[in-house]
Amino acid sequence: MEMDCIENDEIHRNGTYHLSSTKTQGGATVTNSVYELLDCPVCTFSMYPPIHQCHNGHTLCSTCKVRVHNRCPTCRQQLGDIRCLALERVAESLVLPCKYYNLGCPQIFPYYSKLKHESLCNLRPYSCPYAGSECGTVGDIPFLVAHLRDDHKVDMHSGSTFNHRYVKSNPLEVENATWMLTVFHCFGQYFCLHFEAFQLGMGPVYMAFLRFMGDEEDARSYSYSLEVGGSGRKLTWEGTPRSIRDSHRKVRDSNDGLIIQRSMALFFSGGDRKELKLRVTGKVWKEQHNPDSGISIPNISLPDHSVV
Template sequence: MEMDNIECVSTSDGLEDEIPHHHNHNYNHHHHNHQNNPQIPQFSSLKTHNVNVVVPLTINRTTSVHELLECPVCTNSMYPPIHQCHNGHTICSTCKTRVHNRCPTCRQELGDIRCLALEKVAESLEFPCKYSSLGCPGIFPYYNKLKHEALCNFRPYSCPYAGSECSVVGDIPYLVSHLRDDHKVDMHSGYTFNHRYVKSNPREVENATWMLTVFNCYGQYFCLHFEAFQLSMAPVYMAFLRFMGDENDARNYRYSLEVGGNGRKLIWEGTPRSIRDGHRKVRDSHDGLIIQRNMALFFSGGDRKELKLRVTGRIWKEPPNSDGSNVCIPNLCS
């Protein structure tokens, strides 16, 4: 949903950092080849009581073991329970259901046979994080790898654009270019901003979201959002800032927002949330400047039939206090 008019005036602070050019990164998973480790075992198939059992042999390449631990259906690494058919072909527990209990290799019925030998060998292996190509230096036991990767600081970011289900992922320079080129988001350099929101019939706006601007300051990028939604059955507007980076780095910055008119004003001060948190999560936590519609119309002046809000703000760098005294309660800080 678009507003009738959105005007942005960003005060220049002499920061002329250019927005990086569009770099397309490939984040497909890669297998890692450790060719100099003679301790990694390989496997062969041994038939016992008409059931093939995988047993270890000695080889010198981790790649072969990793390939054995790769599910033939989804190609992801297999974690217990690892299933096998009567001919010794393995499959992960998730895909066992997807293939209707039929081996994708030989079409035999899978049954409930566990490949305990492969599970046991997997316990002794260590692998690099799948985001090692993006800078993660970690080496993890096989069964701890998934848990780490879900929280890895080097994992790609999701597109922070609000109001759409954009599936693009990438690093911060790539996403900045993506927001500018594909979503046509305004880009500004500087740590102060001045936005004016105008809507001829604000009562038509019950549930809408806008990502208005990306700011470049202190060598980092910040996204300014504006929302219209229902809070306890009351229509409200909300403005908040998100940091394009991880949570730990976001805590090094603070921002303030101010809106007012007719001799009154509201002030919000807080820490920007990381784009690791989706804009809906931030909105639903009420972590930003919340303006009741009646108050917004009062600030707009006139006959209160047209919304005319001016929101100003600034961003500054300030390491958080160790005692947590910088935590703000929404709309109670000034």
């Protein structure tokens, strides 16, 4: 199948990107809807093998074949197990740009390789890092920072050191609790501080960790430390912030952060153990690699202010 040119336009529908193609015949430009043939009529996503069809030739993807209980959504006939091999071969002949080409990705892929790339494309939008509600907002980092500030009312803090106090009455009743996310701006980057309570094994714990608003490769350029204590004791944690490409739950479930057992948290809180009073301090620094020694040297940025 030959195409003389592809228009540089984009149609956004139901979360997928579709290209319309044009073909020049005798000086006239004819619209070609071959890409639309590969859209499943049920979910509207692009179809990948096995592509199924009914006896009347209507097609749909294998996932939706199960969803419609093996009955064609167009003519209501039984689907059976007929493969549309012709359409699968058409798909094999196509090359398409990454759906994030409008965000700057220049790469072009065969039809069947495109999905894998798009799931890993460095220019794909980020998901909202707010934990505590199911937020489906996506966008670039400046957009998400404004979204967190304006829509989620997240506390914004400038500087690489922080000092937060977390208070909770009736801590023995806390099984799952998420404190308000705090966003820090330092070194020209944004970081998210999380603190929450959840069940780990047989007992509840409190956990604090930091996420980097950017990709994993850039996150590895930074380190952070957290400290909590009281009554002459303290716990410290030092690590690398995780990228927000990793979901909040994934980071939490991997235990990649400062974990405080409830008994220790109440000990740090002092008093009669009827109220949680934890003060978590921390700092972020950028690792500067010394080419002569091969040693990473911390670069500490002075804070603008602390949040208590």
